[in-house]
Amino acid sequence: MSVKTPIQTVAVVVIVALVATSVAGVAPVAADDDDPPPPPxxxxxxxxxxxxxxxxxxxxxxxxxxxxxxxxxxxxxxxxxxxxxxxxxxxxxxxxxxxxxxxxxxxxxxxxxxxxxxxxxxxxxxxxxxxxxxxxxxxxxxxxxxxxxxxxEPDDGADDDTGESDSNGGGTDGDDAGDDSTDQHDDGGDDAADDSAMTGFGVVVALVGLLSIATFVARRR
Missing domain, CATH: 2.60.40.10 (Immunoglobulins)
Structure with missing residues (x-):
């Protein structure tokens, strides 16, 4: 029966970790499909x-x-x-x-x-x-x-220049609120994807470093 060297063992661990990281990176993308509908x-x-x-x-x-x-x-x-x-x-x-x-x-x-x-x-x-x-x-x-x-929608530019208030300002406020909500939602999704990517990258770097150390130790022996 063959005996695995430390390098072989670490290599297997690295492969398994890379597969797990790839799956974790795809998860946030799939979750985006379940986003709530935009405001009516x-x-x-x-x-x-x-x-x-x-x-x-x-x-x-x-x-x-x-x-x-x-x-x-x-x-x-x-x-x-x-x-x-x-x-x-x-x-x-x-x-x-x-x-x-x-x-x-x-x-x-x-x-x-x-x-x-x-x-x-x-x-x-x-x-x-x-x-x-x-x-x-x-x-x-x-x-x-x-x-x-x-x-x-009301002409916001004209209101800003003349300093007059718009009697239908409520409608414009609704637009701004909807846009802000959409922007915040989009930013949240981007942040989650970026965090996931950074986490996966950190795991890969750590495992590559571990593999390098194991290779160095095996050669010393």
Missing amino acids: HAFYGEVYLDGEPAPAGTEIVAKIDGEERGSIVVEEDGAYGGPTVGDAKLTVSGESGAEITFHVDGVEAEQTATWESGTNTELHLVAGDEPAGGLPPAPDDDDDAGDADGTD
Whole structure:
């Protein structure tokens, strides 16, 4: 029966350790697949159905590519959700840049929106005939005509230059919060991967050093 030399023994240990280190390095990557979904896009505002304020009990459904992504029931005639933190909102899950359509009691509204994570958007919805008195002014309509679709955000640059406060600052704050949350989450994942890589590298260096010492001792004998 053959007897393993110290070099052979250490070599086996090194190989086993390298395999274990490789597996440990892959684990954080697999864990990233289980990341929580990004914060939803939330909506509130006035709602009209066939020319009249939508009555309480009317259901509003948000869809992306025909798939339901969120819903809310009107509690007060002509309005859904509210602007304050404690108010209910139509929260929509989705992917960045996706187009959202809105359906009021099964009737598709004229308005659409572009999905953005962590954003609060005031959006007035009209399904069927328009109200006799016309549509209410869209949020920030004077600043940006695109806001009528609820897809554009307040012009922060203009506010900074003039020193004026933005009445819809809450929506922008929601954007910032969502971005910060996403950035922190990404940084956390990168840090975990870097720590794992550094740990594996340290193990390899230590084992290579051990192998060198064993080789030196064997040659001395």
